Amino acid sequence: MFISKDRTAIIKQLKEYLCYLKDIGIKEIPCEARVRGQGSGGNSRTGVSPVNESGDIKPTLESVKEELGNCKRCKLYRTRTNIVFGTGNPNARLMFIGEGPGEEEDLQGEPFVGRAGQLLTRIIEAMGLKRDDVYICNVVKCRPPENRAPEPDEISACRPFLEKQIDAIKPKIIVALGNHAVHSLLNTVSGITKVRGQFSYYKNNIKLMPTYHPAYLLRNEGKKKEVWEDMKKVMAELGLEVPKKEEKGLYG
Numbered sequence: 001m002f003i004s005k006d007r008t009a010i011i012k013q014l015k016e017y018l019c020y021l022k023d024i025g026i027k028e029i030p031c032e033a034r035v036r037g038q039g040s041g042g043n044s045r046t047g048v049s050p051v052n053e054s055g056d057i058k059p060t061l062e063s064v065k066e067e068l069g070n071c072k073r074c075k076l077y078r079t080r081t082n083i084v085f086g087t088g089n090p091n092a093r094l095m096f097i098g099e100g101p102g103e104e105e106d107l108q109g110e111p112f113v114g115r116a117g118q119l120l121t122r123i124i125e126a127m128g129l130k131r132d133d134v135y136i137c138n139v140v141k142c143r144p145p146e147n148r149a150p151e152p153d154e155i156s157a158c159r160p161f162l163e164k165q166i167d168a169i170k171p172k173i174i175v176a177l178g179n180h181a182v183h184s185l186l187n188t189v190s191g192i193t194k195v196r197g198q199f200s201y202y203k204n205n206i207k208l209m210p211t212y213h214p215a216y217l218l219r220n221e222g223k224k225k226e227v228w229e230d231m232k233k234v235m236a237e238l239g240l241e242v243p244k245k246e247e248k249g250l251y252g
């Protein structure tokens, strides 16, 4: 097996350092990060997840789901049928994040499958993509009763898992759907009408496009054009072909 000179030197130095630790009485090195089995984004040969920029082990969607478990970290667990974790391509370049599951999503355990979800699917397809090309999830993973807005304590209880999902996928662009997704991801209180259509940054490194939630579009047909303008900016950023002519009713 070929081993580069650099690698040999590193192994030699590591061995010397371990011998030194042993000599001064250190018998073991604590390791907080649990090495997990292979998952999406992990090294399929060694089963070890890659490390992120901070040197921490990068989560995989499987590891995030496993950590979430049968979550009871906020009161939404009491009324849910299913946890709606997220769906799509674990290596997606584009991620759509809504606010929370509705009735149909709660029953099926999948995000954006009701009427608003069907409209989101049409938007994705109008962009020349399939649902399987992107990743779709919500700020909170359990349905708020009567489809009310998620409350601040629920958003903050669920937020670590959303952050880990984003960290696992590392998309090039996030589309934040509606006020709650925008507030949560950008730490802003500005209304969606004010911020939509302009790229911002999630944690200073992932471009984020705020736009209207598809459920809002179902009640306000006239706003579809604005969302399409926002999606054209996303398409341009992803290097996708943007239709030159406006096609009325592009995503019905």
Ligand code: SF4
Binding pocket: 068, 071, 072, 073, 074, 075, 076, 077, 083, 140, 141, 142, 154, 157, 158
């Ligand atoms: S909304 Fe999130 S934090 Fe609350 S119970 Fe569901 S999974 Fe847990």
